[in-house]
Amino acid sequence: MDISIIHVTLFVLAIFLGIELITKVPPTLHTPLMSGSNAISGVTLVGAILAAGHGGNETLINVLGFMAVALATINVVGGFMVTNRMLAMFKRKD
Template sequence: MLVQNLAVLVLAGFVGFAVISKVPNTLHTPLMSGTNAIHGIVLLGGLIVAGLGAQSALDKVLLVIAITFGTINVVGGFLVTDRMLGMFKDRPNRISPDRTKR
């Protein structure tokens, strides 16, 4: 089980390296924000640990906070990325005709 998971880990690492080869400078911040939303996957960890048994009151409180944090990371991350990218939307129409910088 561990060996299989390590294989998946290494392969996923190479996928991550490969995906980001050339990125225009203007997309650095949205891309950072997008990957930030994806590591909101930690929400799943909170769901599993909470769902499969949290007995003591302290565990329950900690897990509710963890799930809250994970949800903020996911929901906020994707929405903020979308808003950032919204700034790029009207750029081709407005800027390419008069050939302003970029």
């Protein structure tokens, strides 16, 4: 497997862009944006499952694929838990 400098550069730029975007979101918008990002996280989970399934005999690819599936699953479940809690705040008290 040949990892070129372009792939590494793209990965590092994605990390910096993600950090900048997350730190610039005000707290009042964080929860609604998290609700919307659950769909994106679902797509990430599907991609992680596909990457984990195409590892073959390469140990590194299998480990990274497993980690991607685990982290994407945590992200999706956590996002739905936060959304559920946010929606519970708006229910009427009987």
